[in-house]
Amino acid sequence: MSSLREAYRKAQAEWQKIENSEVPLFLVGAATCGRAAGSGEVLEALRSELDARSVEARVIEVGCLGLCSFEPTVVVRKDSAATVCYGNVGPDRIVGILENFVMGDDPCAEWALGKMSPGELDGIGDFYDHPMLRRQVRNVLQNCGLIDPENPYHYLAREGYRGLLRALELGPDRVLEEVKASGLRGRGGAGFPTWQKWEACRNAPGEPKYLICNADEGDPGAFMNRSLIEGDPHAVLEGMLIAAFTLGASQGYIYCRAEYPLALHRLEVAIGQMRDLGLLGQDIEGSGFSFDLTIKKGAGAFVCGEETALIASIEGLRGMPRPRPPYPAVSGLRGKPTVIQNVETLGNLPLILRRGPEWFSQYGSESSKGTKTFALAGKINRTGLIEVTMGITLKDIVYDVGGGIPGGKALKAVQTGGPSGGCIPAEKMDMPVDYESLREAGSMMGSGGMIVLDEDTCAVDMAKYFLSFTQEESCGKCAPCRVGTRAMLSILERIAAGEGEMADLDRLGEMARTVKDASLCGLGQTAPNPVLTTLRYFRKEYEEHIEKRQCGAFVCNRLLRYNIDADRCSGCGACVRACPVDAISGERKKAHVIDQETCVQCGACLTACPDIYAAVYRRSGELVRYEERREKAEKAI
Secondary structure, X not given: OOHHHHXXXXXXXXXXXXHOOOOOEEEEEOOHXXXXXXXXXXXXXXXXXXXXXXXXXXXXXXXXXXXXXXXXXXXXXXXXXXXXXXXXXOHHXXXXXXXXXXXXXXXXXXXXXXXXXXXXXXXXXXXXXXXXXXXXXXXXXXXXXXXXXXXXXXXXXXOOOHHHHHHHHHOHHHHHHHHHHHOOEOOOOOOOEHHHHHHHHHHOOOOOOEEEEEEOOOOOOOOHHHHHHHHOHHHHHHHHHHHHHHHOXXXXXXXXXXXXXXXXXXHHHHHHHHHHOOOOEEEEOOOOEEEEEEEEEEOOOHHHHOHHHHHHHHOOOOOOOOOOOOOOOOOOHHHOOEEEEEHHHHHHHHHHHHHOHHHHHOOEOOOOEOEEEEEEEEOOOOOEEEXXXXXXXXXXXXXXXXXXXXXXXXXXXXXXXXXXXXXXXXXXXXXXXXXXXXXXXXXXXXXXXXXXXXXXXXXXXXXXXXXXXXXXXXXXXXXXXXXXXXXXXXXXXXXXXOOOOOHXXXXXXXXXXXXXXHOOXXXXXXXXXXXXXXXXXOHHHHHHHHHHOOOOOOOOHHHOOOEEOOXXXXXXXXXXXXXXXXXXXXXXXOOXXXXXXXXXXXXXXXXXXXXXXXXXXXXXXXXXXXXXXXXXXXXXX
C-alpha cells in the first residue's frame, strides 16, 4: 500500500480529534492580515490565560477566513455547544470569551459573527448567513481559516490529494478532457482557456517540460494568492501535480515574491511534507510519474508577473519580457515547453478532478465558468478576500458583500484588475463580472484586485497614481512603454497642478492608444487602461481641472486654497498646532487666519479642525457641502 493511502487513515484519526475534541478548540486567524490586526497578541493572551487557569484546550493557528475587516477572528468550539466565530477579537475580548463562553454559559453573542455548526445559541445566527458571506460561494477557499495549513493530515482529511489520485487513474488525455469540459480559464489576467495552453505544451517538441506557478502578485491592494497559499498551500501544490502529470512535466517552480515571508514559509513546510508522503520525486504513487518542485523567490518587480519576464528571472537574468511568439508553451524556460499558471487556477484543479467538470461549470456564466476570488478593498465597509460566482454584478459585490460605502458617501467607481485594469463608473454597477464584460468596459479581470472608490476620489489623481506605479515598474526595454508612460504621466501631473490645456486631453488619449498598441508586453499594453477609462467616463473632471483650475474631490493640492471662516472659528488653536509650516496665526479664542504665501496645501488644518466648528474650508460653497454630508451620514447611521 502506498504511503499516501496509508496517510489517509492517520488523517481521519487526526481530524476526528478536531471534530470530536474533548477539550475546547480555538482556531485563531494568523495569516498576514490577522497578524497585522493583532492575532499575535491574542494568541499570547489566550495561551497565558489557559495556563493560569489550568484549562486544557487546543489552540491552532489557521489562515484567513476572508473577513479582513473583522480581524482578528477566532473560531471557538466548546464541548456540547455549537462552534462560534468571533470577530475583532483583542486580548481583552479573548479572555472574556474564555471566561463567559468556554468556562460559562454566555456565548458572547455581541462579539459573534455567527455559529458554524448545528446547535441553538441565543442571539447568534448562522455564520454563512452573515451579510458578507451570504452571496459568496467558497470553493477554492473552502479550507482557508478552518484547517491548520502546516498539518498535511488536515488537508488529507478534507479530501486532499483525492483529485491527484483520480488524475493518475484517468491518465493525461482524459484529465485534459475534463479540464476542457469544465471551462476553466486562467485566473491570472486575460482568462486564456487552461486546456488550450496545456494542449500546446503537450504537442510541442522538446524535453523536459516545465510547469511554473506564478505567485508573484504585484498589484497594489491584491492579496488573493497570498491568502490562499497561507491558508491552504497543499491545494495549490496538488493542482501543480495534476497539471504536471497532464503536461508530462518533470520539474516545477513556484515563483513567489520575497515580500511574502509567511506564504514562502508555508510552501517550504508543505513541500517537505509532500516529500515525506511520497508525492514528490520518482514514480509518484507507483504511477511512473516523476516530478519535483523548487521555490524561486522574486525581488518584487511588477513586470515579472509577465510570463516571459518571469522566466528570465528564474533563469537568473534581469526580468525583462521578450517578443512572442514563440509562446512559453512552445519555447519557455531554457527554451523548453513551459506552462505558467496562476495560484487560483491551480487551486481549482483538485476540485474539478474530485467533483467533476459538470460540478465546476454549474457556477458562473456561459463564457466564464466557476467562481473567482477578489481582494475587496478601498472605500467600502467590509474589506476582505471574497469568492463569488462569475457573472455576479458589481453592484451585488459592493453593496451585498461589501456593505456599501462608509459614512453615507456616494459610490464613484470600482477599479478592477489593479494598475493594468480600468475604472468602472457607478452607473455601470449592474454590469456582470466576467472576462468579456470587463474587457468591453475598458477594464480587465486581472488576478482579482477590486478597489472601491467613493465621491472623495479624484479621477485625475487616481489615473496619475496607477500610471506612476506602472511607469516606475516598466523594465524600459521597449520605447512605447518606457517613453510613453512617462510622457502620459507628465501630462497628468500638469493637469493635476492646474497647468493643463484642453489640447492635452486629445494628446493624452492618442498617446495612451499608441502605448497600448505598440508596447512589447502586457504591462505596457495595459498601463494606459486607467487613463483611457477615466477619460471615457470622467472627462468632465479633467475639463474642470483645466478650465476652472478646480478639483471637485478636493484631492489635487495645487488646486486647493485653505481658508478659515471667521464666524465659525473659536480660536481653539487646533489648526495652529497641526500646521507643519506655521502658516496659521491668531490670538486664543479669536478667529485665526492662514498665510497663503506660506501654506503648502497639506490639509492638516482641515483634519484638525473640530467638527463642531468646521471653520477651515477649501473653497466657497464647501461649508454648505460639509453640512449636507454630515446630515446625510447621520441619517445613514
